[in-house]
Each structure stands twice: as structure tokens, then as C-alpha cells.
Amino acid sequence: MNKQQTNEFDKIILTAFMVSLARQFTDIPYAKELAQLIETQGLVKLSQPQNQDKSVLLTARIEARYKAINQVIAQYQITQVLELASGLLPRGLLMSSNPNITFIESDLPKMISCKQQLIQQLVVERPNLYFLEIDATNHPSEFWKSTPLLKAGQPVMILCEGLLTHLTLLEKQLVCANVREILHSYGGVWITPDFIDTGSLVRSQQDDSDLQKLLQTGTNLTGRSLVNNNFGTLDQARQFVYEQGFRVTEHSMLNVIDELSCLEILGIDPEVVRRMLAAQSVFALTLDSPSS
Known part of the structure; x- marks a missing residue:
């Protein structure tokens, strides 16, 4: 990874603070505590004054994807977890309260x-x-830093x-290759809501002008579009995943609206949120040919 790309990726971590502040308006365990620490320690100064923008649909999207992922996690009896680009997610705190679970958080060094x-x-x-320093896009893979911690x-x-x-x-292809490599060695599943289509984001912005402002803020902070780097349609996202060698089970985010x-x-x-989530899914990906 070159220096320019490193700098670009360091900028992306700024969005973790934006998302964490939005997450405090939910009942997600530890979300409020993390947001309060961020604010009291002045960790969001660099995003002022834009962080005064508040999108209710952003909060709904963030809470929905977090809880939808947890719902899918519960369907698997897997006790070794590697979370990529974990940012300020509180999931590791919650899941590691079970001593039988090994939870590995990974992200760029600063984050x-x-x-x-x-x-x-x-x-x-x-x-x-x-906590491990892992760039999920790096080639050769840095996922093997987790090997001493995995059974x-x-x-x-x-x-x-x-992340995606x-x-x-x-870069998405590089992440897929790295995930494919570790699943080939250990077996298991990759759970993510990140294979989304641009159309659903555009429709959500039409329902909430503040979401459009926040997405633009994220683009300005990172130098990367939070809309254009997604897939044109959900079918294109599915096709991409299949081409990367994965089988997919889709779980609608509408499952957690209540x-x-x-x-x-x-x-x-609730109806605005229902429209937003109608086209959103969590993908559970497994190797297309586990024995290959």
C-alpha cells in the first residue's frame, strides 16, 4: 500500500466518529458511553462544524444494520470472531462479556x-x-496477524x-480475496451489510435532506464518495459477490424494524424507515466451494 493510499485510509477513520455520535441515540449497549468519551475527550474537533448536522435516517440506518448483523450472528454457533475496520463499534465489548468467545477487533493503527x-x-x-492493526485491503493479507489468537x-x-x-x-476485491483465504483455512462465514446499491442511498436522501448533507460531509472528510463507491443495483452487488467465489444468504434489514x-x-x-430498509440486506457469505 502506497503512502497516498495510507493517508486516504486514515481519513476514512474520521467517519467512525460521526457514526459513533449518531449511535448514541439508540439503546445499543455501550453506544452512549463511547459517544460521551469521544465528546469529552474532544476527539471530534476535526469534524466541526459539520458534526452539528444530524440525520435521523442515518441513525436509523446505523441502528438497523448493527442489530441486523447481530440477528444473523445469533444463527451461527461460532465462537471466534474477527471484526474488520471495527472503528468505534461496541460489538466487541458486548460479545466478549461471554468468556467463551474470542473477539478480535482490527483496524488501521491510529483507529x-x-x-x-x-x-x-x-x-x-x-x-x-x-486489538490488532490490520489493513483489510493489504496484499499480501494481514489477516494472519490473528492466527496466534485463533484455534x-x-x-x-x-x-x-x-467498510466496503x-x-x-x-479494493473490495482485495478484501474479498483476504476473507476467502482465511475462510479456506478455518471455515466459517463472513457477515456484512456493505454490499449495497447506490439507488437505495439516493432514495433515502430524498426522504431526509440532512442525510444528504452528512454523506457530503463524509465525502469531504475522506475524499471518497460514500455513494458512488457502491453498486449500481443490488443485482450487480450479488453478481460481484458470486464472481469473488462466495455463496450468499440474504437477511432483510426489515427483520429488525420493530x-x-x-x-x-x-x-x-416508521414508514420512512421501512422504505429505506426495504432494499437493505445483511449478506452471510460462505465459500462457494469449501473443499477447493
Whole structure:
């Protein structure tokens, strides 16, 4: 990875702070605590004054994808988890409260260092919660940094939430290759809501002008479009996944609409959220040919 790409990726981590601040308007465990630490420690100064923009649909989308992923996770009896670009997600904190689960958070060096420091302020010690510096797009793969923490012969659950939407098609292919490699060695599943189509985002912006402002803010911060790097249609996303050697099971985000706490907290019209989530799915990906 060249220096220019490193700088670009470092900019992407700024969106993790935006998302974390939106997540505080939900009942997701540890979301409020993380957001409060970010604010009290001044970690969002660099996004002022844009961070004053607040999109209720952004919060609904974020809560829905988080809870939809958790719903899919519950369908698998897998106790080894590697979360890519974990940012400020609180999932590792929650899942590692079960001592039988090995949870590995990974992200770029600046982000994972910040995350580890924040987590240490919230919990005393979690011997089964790990933090690794991994660039998910790097070739050769850096996923093998997790090998000493994983038990051979047991499946691995790979998670990513919001990573692929920032990446070019080539970078998406690199992530797919790295995931494919580790699933070939361990077996398991890759769970992500990141294979989305541009059309659904455009429709959501029509329902919420503040979402359009926030997406533009994210583009300005990162230098990467949060809309144009997605797929033109959901069928194109599916075709891409198949071409990368995965089988897919889709789980509609509408499955969690009754669990969204932000609807009441922020007074959001459920029908607007229903329209937004209708075309959104969490993909559970497994190797197309596990024995190959």
C-alpha cells in the first residue's frame, strides 16, 4: 500500500466518529458511553462544524444494520470472531462479556489504538478481547496477524460494518480475496451489510435532506464518495459477490424494524424507515466451494 493510499485510509477513520455520535441515540449497549468519551475527550474537533448536522435516517440506518448483523450472528454457533475496520463499534465489548468467545477487533493503527484506549476506560480487563492493526485491503493479507489468537480446526466469523462502502471496486476485491483465504483455512462465514446499491442511498436522501448533507460531509472528510463507491443495483452487488467465489444468504434489514429504539427516541416516522430498509440486506457469505 502506497503512502497516498495510507493517508486516504486514515481519513476514512474520521467517519467512525460521526457514526459513533449518531449511535448514541439508540439503546445499543455501550453506544452512549463511547459517544460521551469521544465528546469529552474532544476527539471530534476535526469534524466541526459539520458534526452539528444530524440525520435521523442515518441513525436509523446505523441502528438497523448493527442489530441486523447481530440477528444473523445469533444463527451461527461460532465462537471466534474477527471484526474488520471495527472503528468505534461496541460489538466487541458486548460479545466478549461471554468468556467463551474470542473477539478480535482490527483496524488501521491510529483507529485501533484510539479504540483500545477508549475500551480500557470502560472495562477493567477482557482477556478474550484483542486489538490488532490490520489493513483489510493489504496484499499480501494481514489477516494472519490473528492466527496466534485463533484455534485451528474451528470456524471463524468475519464481520465488517461500513467498510466496503468506502472502497473502490479493486479494493473490495482485495478484501474479498483476504476473507476467502482465511475462510479456506478455518471455515466459517463472513457477515456484512456493505454490499449495497447506490439507488437505495439516493432514495433515502430524498426522504431526509440532512442525510444528504452528512454523506457530503463524509465525502469531504475522506475524499471518497460514500455513494458512488457502491453498486449500481443490488443485482450487480450479488453478481460481484458470486464472481469473488462466495455463496450468499440474504437477511432483510426489515427483520429488525420493530427493534429500532431510535424511532421513538428521535420521533422518526416508521414508514420512512421501512422504505429505506426495504432494499437493505445483511449478506452471510460462505465459500462457494469449501473443499477447493
